[in-house]
Amino acid sequence: MTVYEELVARGLIAQVTDEEEIKELINNGKATFYIGFDPTADSLHVGHFMALCLMKRLQMAGNKPIALLGGGTGMIGDPSGRTDMRQMMTVETINHNIACFKEQMERFIDFSDGKALLVNNADWLTQLNYIEMLREIGPHFSVNRMLAAECYKQRLEKGLSFFEFNYMIMQSYDFYVLYEKYGCNMQFGGDDQWSNMLGGTELIRRKLGKDAYAMTITLLLNSEGNKMGKTAKGAVWLDPKKTSPYEFYQYWRNIADADVMKCIRMLTFLPLEDIEKMSSWEGAKLNEAKEILAYELTALVHGEKEAAKAKEASAAVFSGGNLDNAPGKEIGQEDFEDNSIDILKLLVLTELAPSRSEARRNVEQGGVSVNGEKVTDISKRYSSEELQGDGLLLKRGKKKFCKVTVK
RNA sequence: GGGUGGUUUCCCGAGUGGCCAAAGGGGGCAGACUGUAAAUCUGUUGCGGAUGCUUCGGUGGUUCGAAUCCACCACCACCCA
Numbered sequence A: 001m002t003v004y005e006e007l008v009a010r011g012l013i014a015q016v017t018d019e020e021e022i023k024e025l026i027n028n029g030k031a032t033f034y035i036g037f038d039p040t041a042d043s044l045h046v047g048h049f050m051a052l053c054l055m056k057r058l059q060m061a062g063n064k065p066i067a068l069l070g071g072g073t074g075m076i077g078d079p080s081g082r083t084d085m086r087q088m089m090t091v092e093t094i095n096h097n098i099a100c101f102k103e104q105m106e107r108f109i110d111f112s113d114g115k116a117l118l119v120n121n122a123d124w125l126t127q128l129n130y131i132e133m134l135r136e137i138g139p140h141f142s143v144n145r146m147l148a149a150e151c152y153k154q155r156l157e158k159g160l161s162f163f164e165f166n167y168m169i170m171q172s173y174d175f176y177v178l179y180e181k182y183g184c185n186m187q188f189g190g191d192d193q194w195s196n197m198l199g200g201t202e203l204i205r206r207k208l209g210k211d212a213y214a215m216t217i218t219l220l221l222n223s224e225g226n227k228m229g230k231t232a233k234g235a236v237w238l239d240p241k242k243t244s245p246y247e248f249y250q251y252w253r254n255i256a257d258a259d260v261m262k263c264i265r266m267l268t269f270l271p272l273e274d275i276e277k278m279s280s281w282e283g284a285k286l287n288e289a290k291e292i293l294a295y296e297l298t299a300l301v302h303g304e305k306e307a308a309k310a311k312e313a314s315a316a317v318f319s320g321g322n323l324d325n326a327p328g329k330e331i332g333q334e335d336f337e338d339n340s341i342d343i344l345k346l347l348v349l350t351e352l353a354p355s356r357s358e359a360r361r362n363v364e365q366g367g368v369s370v371n372g373e374k375v376t377d378i379s380k381r382y383s384s385e386e387l388q389g390d391g392l393l394l395k396r397g398k399k400k401f402c403k404v405t406v407k
Numbered sequence B: 001g002g003g004u005g006g007u008u009u010c011c012c013g014a015g016u017g018g019c020c021a022a023a024g025g026g027g028g029c030a031g032a033c034u035g036u037a038a039a040u041c042u043g044u045u046g047c048g049g050a051u052g053c054u055u056c057g058g059u060g061g062u063u064c065g066a067a068u069c070c071a072c073c074a075c076c077a078c079c080c081a
Helices: A003-009 A019-027 A046-060 A091-108 A130-140 A143-148 A150-158 A167-182 A191-208 A245-253 A257-267 A272-278 A283-302 A304-319 A343-349 A356-364
Strands: A013-016 A032-037 A064-069 A117-120 A186-190 A213-217 A328-331 A340-342 A368-370 A381-383 A392-396 A400-406
Touching: A003 A019, A003 A046, A013 A191, A019 A186, A019 A213, A032 A046, A032 A167, A046 A064, A046 A091, A046 A186, A046 A213, A046 A257, A046 A283, A064 A091, A064 A167, A091 A117, A130 A167, A130 A191, A143 A150, A150 A191, A167 A191, A186 A191, A191 A213, A245 A283, A245 A304, A257 A272, A257 A283, A283 A304, A328 A343, A340 A343, A343 A356, A343 A368, A343 A381, A343 A392, A356 A368
Parallel strands: A032 A064, A032 A186, A064 A117, A186 A213, A328 A400
Antiparallel strands: A013 A213, A340 A381, A368 A392, A392 A400
C-alpha cells in the first residue's frame, strides 16, 4: 500500500489541489513539504499532533518535511473560520511559545542531518518593507477573490480588520519563500487553511510560473461536529505539565462510541488490518477499543512508561487495584488548623473542586467520597494522622480522583 | 467626519429605578440509569459556613436605592460620506 493510499484509508485527506501529481510526489519521496504552526500557546495540542504524525508518515516515506514556526504570522493571527479577532500576543510571548513548540516537535520529528527542517517565518516576514512588498506581491492578489474565500465568511458578518485580512497574504508569501529557498513544493495544513494555502500555490504560479501543491488534513471532529481535543477547561495539551499523562489518557478513554474508530484510524500508527478487525466491535466491546486508543496515544505522546502508568492508575481507580500511580497530591502541615482539615478544603487543594462553594455543592449532592465512603457532611474534618501513610483517596463524581497525603 | 444600534454572569440572550446574583436556552458539574459511551430524567451552576460580600464595557454623577437614569470615555456592528 502506498503512503497516499494509506492516508486516504485513514481518512486523513480532506482536499487536494492535484491528486495525481501529489500521489506521484509523496509516494516516491519527492516532496519537500511544509506545515505551519502559529505559536498561539505555550504547548502543542491534539490538532498539532495530527499534523506532526502526518509529517512523520511522510518523512518515513522519504519525503522532506519543513516545520514552519509562525514567529511572523503569529504577530497577526489567522482569522480563518473565527468569529472574533485573536488576542494580540507580545513578542516575548511569541518567542516563548516558539521555544516550547520547538522542544516538543523535536521529540516527534527527526531533524538530524537535514532530514527535516525547522524554520521561523519571522526571519523573513519581519524584514519586509511595506512599499516593496506591496509592489512585489500586491498585484497578484485580488481583493474580490479573497473576500469570496470561505474562511472569511463569518468575519464578513462580524467584522474583519485590514490587519487580519493580511494573514492570507503572509501565509502565501511564506510558501513562496520556502519554494524559492528550499524547493518546497507542497503545503499541508488543517482543512480550515485551504484558502490560505491556495493563496500560496497561486502566488508561486503567478510569480514563478511554477506549480506547487496543497493538501489539507481532515479536521478531527466528534460526532457532534465539534473540534476534538477540547474540554470545557480548554485544549488537551501535549505538555505533561499542562495536561498530565493520566488526564490525557482519560480524555481518550472517555471518548464517545461514535468517535473511537475514527480516532484510532486517524491518530494512531496501528496497522490498518488491525484496525479493520476492530471496526466490527460493538457495545461494551467498544470499551476495549477505547482502552487501546487511550494507551496508544498516550504512548506516542508521553512514552510507553507513562502510558502504562496511566493505564494502571485508571484500572486501579475504576475497578480496584494498585493505586500507586493514581493522581496524587501532597499537602503541607500549614494547611491544617488545630491539626485537622475540612473536606471542602481538601477538595479545593486537590483541585477536584475549583472553589469551596462548588465543593460544598458536590458534597451536598452526594458526589463526594473518601476511601470509598460517601461524605454528606460539609463540615466533616480529617486529622493529619488520617492522612499519614497511604493517605486518603478522595473521589468527586465518578471519574475524578485524587490521593491525598501529608508531607 | 455624520447618523443609528449595541457592550449583561462560561457562551447566546432577557432585564429599562427597588420584588435582581439577575428570566430562558446552550454548556459545565452532581445524582439516577449504564459500558469510565450515548440518550433520557432530576438537581445544581458568582464568592463565602453564615449575617453577608463582589458582579451587568470604563470613570464620574443623580437617587434613600442603579444592570436599569445622566455625562464623559473606550470598544464593536450597520448606514451615509
